[in-house]
Structures are given as structure tokens and as C-alpha cells.
Amino acid sequence: MRLAFPLVASALLFSLGVFGVLARRNAVLVLMSVELMLNGVNINLVAFDAWWADALHAGQVLTLFVITIAAAEVGVGLAIVLLVFRNRGTSDLDDLGLLDERTESVGESAEPEAAR
Amino acid sequence: MIVVPLIVLIPFASAFIGLAVGWNRLAARRVAVVGAGIALGLAVYAAVAVWAGGPSVEIWGTVPTGWIPITVATRADGLGVTVGVMVTFVAFAVQVYSTAYMRPEPRYGSYAALVSLFTSAMLLVVFADDLVVLLVGWEVMGICSALLIGQHWERPEARAAAVKAFVVTRLGDVGMLAGILVLADLTGSFQISALQESAVASTTLTVGLVLLLCGVVGKSAQVPLHVWLPDAMAGPTPVSALIHAATMVAAGVFLVARLDSVFLLSPGALAVLAVVAATTMVLAALAALAQDDYKRVLAWSTSSQLAYMLGALAVGGYTAGLLHLLSHAAFKALLFLGAGVIAHAIGTTMLSGMGGLRRSMPLTYLMSTLGLAALMGLPPLGGFFSKESVLAAAEEAALHAGPLPPWAAWLVLLAGLFTVLVTAAYATRAWLLAFRGPTRSVSATAHDPPPPMRFALVMLAVPTVLLAALAFMPSVVVAMLNPGIGVPAEPAGPSISAGTAALSLALVGVGALSALAEWQRLGGRDPAVSLGPVGPLLADGFGVDRLYEAAIVRPVTALSRLVVAGDRDVVHAYVRGTGSAVRALGRVPQAAQAGRVQSYVTAGLAFVVVLALAGAGASWW
């Protein structure tokens, strides 16, 4: 199999993940998009491991590590999202603007707000 | 003589000491009266010294200006010491009077200090030998006068009157400053002695003198800058007596008298002065006829009498004018203090509120009668002699050659005679309405004043009567009023022309009797009612105030509003606009700090991508 196929697949999945991180409003959805990105990375790693065919299987082992860390990250991340939801009552990232530096009314934001 | 600066400095010191101890009323009173008393004593001493030893000029220092230096110089001569004695005399009387009259006044300390400061400034004008030093005294008098008019600044009419007095006199002073500069340029020195020695007749001299007359017109309340004096009656009565009867308004006359030898060189300036004097004489006397406020009657009367003095100086009657200055100071101050006594007793100065005061205030009645008789010019009081000498001087200049064109002298003479008639009328009217007739309920509680005020009244009544004696001592008068150094010719002594005197006495009779007859015909009511529709016009001062209001005040106020709007909407708009612009500019980068996680991540990823693309592009290149 040509190496190009896994490469393109991984690149596309990664880019989709980037899009999701930037464009989704729900915090959980953002975490899901991060998972997509990590999966793209995993495909890349496994493909290169198959291409190198080394004895250490570095690519596949690293994939294992990535999966493990991703699981840990999702656990902690979702715990944080739950905590935020408990404190703020919302998991919509557009509502979480406490760090807003602008001194004018809180209703303003850089991008036009869509109607709720 | 060292005495001369001391005469100026003692009241000055008493002003500041009085201000320092002003919280303690007893101390303030003592400081004020003692200061005025010492000044009076020193003035008498200086007068005796000059009458005995002759005039002198002393230079105490020079102030370099880059052009003509200002010499801090004083002169002590007959004119100066005589007027100095007059000023300190009246000031002392007023300070004594004020200790009782101003008893309920909360700001007595500042009042007494301002009166002392004013006295000091007037004495500086009297004894200055340098025009700029004189101007300093002139201006300090102006500000003291404005502040004293506004003594009761809780009342809007007092505040308005103070501002009006200051602005109108300042307007005249602008012309005066220009005149001083022209005269100094002409002679190369600010000193009066230099001016008297080296002045020659020329158009420039006339121009300078006419400009100087602007200040005189403002300070002495002549047409067209007379409008401040009637309103200045909003100030306390002792202030009116001192400043607006005897001293400050007389400063204008004094200045013309001081520079009399120079004025005599300029028929043009004298003609201007004559026209101004004649107009004011008649206009002010007619306005006094219809006033309801006794103090306003006296104020208009002051304008009219000052015009007499200026008219006398215009026709070359130097001694006549100054004699009238002295006698007017005495009887007008007396009349004002009498008005103050009435106000103190019954709480109003409106003639419509007075009546029959002769029964309840006998001393005041006697004093005021004396004063009003002197005003009318009844013999044997001083007022008669001084007024007659003025008219005689005018007649002399009209019939024979004088220092000014004959038509101007005729103008002064005829205006003077007509004014005699009207003066008698308004003086009689005031006398009848205030003191004769039935007692009104308000007047029943009136009583003669406490001792300090009585003392002051009597003090001023003495010269009112005794100044008449001077008429019979012309050489003494000449010696008294000798302007001293730098005067080429001996001024003539006062004289009375029999024909004019008889005519004027007849006019006095006509005026007084017509007022009396009207009063009796109306059954004790105001004879001014008979003037009909002319009455309100006269009471309004011929609408000059309204004219100034429309022609000057409103445009200036509109212009100032325009300037304020320009400052606020144009200049400040730029300032505010800078602030708004900066804030708007700041909002742009602020958008990057919106606190949204995703915007931060977006920015970060965008930059990473850009870097990667740049790197790829660079390597491809």
C-alpha cells in the first residue's frame, strides 16, 4: 500500500479535529474534536511503524501511549467541564468570558453573537 | 517730606492689620478709626507745613520699564494737601459713623479694611507726582469701590452693581491709560511736574488730554459712563458717602485740576469737557427729579454737581471748581450719612415710605436740611458761594475771552443755570417727602441715631457751614489750592458775579416754590407725579441703561456664549475626540482578549499554520 493513503487520511482527520476545536461551542464537543485529532496522529504513527518495520515497534508503542494519555486527558477534561457546568450553569464556551479584558458591557464580543 | 508717603501708607497698613484682626470686632473698629485719625492728623500737619513752607516734590525711587521709567514720586502742594485733608476728614467721619451703622454687619472686618485701603489709594492719587503711580491709586480705588458696593453680596442687585461699577469705570480707564502713554511720549516722562513744565499746545496734547478725560468721565460718573453711580447705591450708605460722594468720584475732578495748567493749553480738550459737563448737569438733575429712592436722588445729584466742577474747570475757573469740590464733599457726605441714619431707623430709603421725620428725628432733620440747602445753593452756606463762583467763571469765559471757545462757555453757563432750577426742585421735593408732611406709620418708630453716627453728622455739618467763610478769603483759597511747582500763572481767586448770582437765586426760588406748590396741591403726595409720562423716563435715566443693555451688553454676552461654545464644541471636542479615538483604537486589540478560549486557540493555530506555510514557501523557494 502506498504511504500516501494513511498520510492523507491522518491529515484529514487531524484537520477535521482542528476545525472542531475552533468552531464548536459545547465544551464536550471540543474535547471530542481533540480525540479526532489524536486519532489522526495515531493513524500516522501506525502507518509509519508499518513502513519502517523496525524491531522496537516504536510507532505502535507510541500509539498505545497516545491512547492511554488520551483516555486520561478525557477523564480529567470532562471532570473540569462538569465542574465548570456546576459553577457557571453552562457548558457553552461562548458564555465563559470572565477573562474578558474589555471594560465595556459584557454583552459585546469580538465576533458577532448569534441569536440564542 | 517724609510725612507724605506716611499719609498714604498709614491707612494701607491699617487695612492689612484690620484684616488680620478682623475676627475681633472691637480690635477691627479700633484699628480702622485710629488709622483714619492718624492719617487725618498727618494730613493736617502736612497742610500746615506746605502752607507755611511751600510745595515740594520728592522722588523715592525709579522703576525702569524699558521705555520711559516710572518715578515713584510724591508732591506736596496746596492742592494736594487741601484735598488730602478733605479726604482724610471725610474718611475719618465715615469710619466713626460705620462703627455704629455697620454693627449688625457680619463682615465688618473686611469692610473696614477695604475702606482704609480705599483711603490709602485715594491719598496716593492725591499725592502722586507720577502719572503711573497715580494710575495705580486710581485702579486700587476702583476695585475697592466695586468690592464695597458688593459688600452685601448675598443680594443680586449688589453683585450686579459692583460688576457694573467696575466694568464701566475700567472702560474709562482704558482711554486714560492710552492718554497717559500719549502724554508721556510727548514729554518723555511720566512725572506730572515734567508734564506741567514742558507741555506745549499741539494736537497730540489735545488727543492725550481727551483720552485722559475718558478716565475722568468714568470715575466721576459723567455722560456716557454715568450709569454705574445710581446702581452703586446698593452698597452700604457710609460707602456711598465716602466713595460716591466725596472722594472717589471727585478723583476725576482732582485729576483735571492737577493738570489744569496743561488743560488750559488745549481749547479742544476743554471744549469736550464743557460739552460732557453741560450734558451731565442737565440730564442727571432731571433724572434726580423722578427717583423714588432717596439715595438714588443723591446719586444722580452727585453726577450733576460733579459736572458743575468739571464745567468750572473747563471754563478756566480753577478755584471755583475746587471750592465747589470741597463744599460738595462736605454737604453730600452729610446728606448721605443722613440718608443712612434714616435707613438705619426705619429700614428703607424709599421716599414713598418716609414722611414727617422732622418730628421723630430732629437732629437728622436739621443736618439734612443744612445739606439740602447747601445743595440748592442757599446763602449763607458754603454751597451758595461755591456754586455762584462756578457760574461767575462760566459767565466770564462766555462774555470775555477764555481758554475755551465761547460757545462752550455759553453752554456751560446756560446748562448751569437750568440745573440750578432743577436742583432746587428735586432738593425741595426730597426734603418735603422725607421730613415734612404727615407721619407715616413706618416713620413713627424713627429716632435719632446713636452717638457715633451723630458725631459724624455734626462733624460734616461744620464744614458745610464754615466753608462759606472761604469765599471771603480769596487769597487764602488761592494759597490753599496752589498747585505749586510748574504752574506758569497764578490762578485767579474765586469771585461772584452779582448779576448771575441774583438770576440763580431767582431760579432757586422758582424751582423750590414750584415743587412746594405741587406738593401742597397734591395734598402731600409726590410732586413727581405731575411730570406725567415724562416721569418714568426721567426715573429710568432717559433709558441710557436700556440702550447700553441692548447695544453693548447683549452682543457681548452673545459673543461670549459663542466663544464658550467654540471652546467647548471645537477645542474640547478635539480633546475629547482624542480620548474617544484612543479608546476606540484600544478596542481593536481588546478583541483579542475577549476571554474566550477558542479565540486564543484560533489565534495560536492560525499563527502556527502561517509559520508552517511560510517555512514551506521558503524551502520551496
Place this chain on the structure above:
Amino acid sequence: MNGVELAFVLLGAVAVGSGVLVVTTTRVVHAALWLAVSLGAVAGLFLLLTAELMAWVQVLIYVGAVVVLVLFALMLTRAPIGPVPGAPVARVVLAGAIAAATAAVLVGGGLTAMGSEEIDLEAIDVGTGRAIGAALFTAWVLPFEVLSVLLLAALVGAIVLSRGRGREDRS
């Protein structure tokens, strides 16, 4: 294109297609389910690359645990069932641009560098459990142990965070 490549293309299309749906769908719960599909397809891709252990670990952990976690989180944060409005258009466009640029860089760079390479599927040592386990517990044992500590830390952290301040302090 041989059979492996064809299968790869098909599974890849499933993975990418469901990934697209994950990031664009307006229903939040559907997104989670499409994520499960995408992750499953990725497991298939692993299989095609002879990484057997990876494929089953992927299914176990990702599809089994992570997706379930995500669904629980959606439930606990009261994610709406119906469609929700998306992000403002400007942001979507910007994100799309960045994602496209990322894809361009990665695909372009990758194809330029490695486009012509071939994976020799017969020659490789298949990623069986035995092979990976041998590599893992000999050469990679230290990172493995560290990873277990990391998992412990994450576990403890998640519990602490989700417990909040503790019920006793609240009252």
C-alpha cells in the same frame, strides 16, 4: 489499486466522513455517536495496517470507554437533545480556513516528502500482541511505568475535581 488500498480508501472515507459529521452536526448527542463510528473506522484502518493489538485497544478504550465517558458528560451537563445553534458564521469561516490551511500543509508536506513510498505489507512484523508486548516490556518498560503513574494521577485528579468542595463544606 489493490484490495488493501481499496479497503483502506473505503474505511478512510467512513472515518473522515463521520469525522465531518462529528464536527458539523447540530445535535450534540449525534456528534458523540458519530465519533464512535469514526473511532471504529480508525480501528479498521489499524487492522489494515497489520496493527492488530492497536485495533482492539482502540475499540476497547476509545469506542468503549472514551465515548461512554463523553456520553455521560453530555448527560451530566444537560446537553440539549434537539438541534443547537452553531457558532457565528465568521468564526466558522475562520476555523474552516485554518483547518484547510492545516490540511494543505500536512498533505502537501507529507505527499512531497513521502508520497511515493510504499509499505511492504508482507515484509513487516505483524503487530500482534506478542510482538508489541515484547517491545513494550523490554525496550519501553520505563515509559510504561510512568504512564501508569500518569493514569493514577489522572484518576485521582478526576475524582477530586468531580467531588467539588466536599459535601460537608457546602452546608
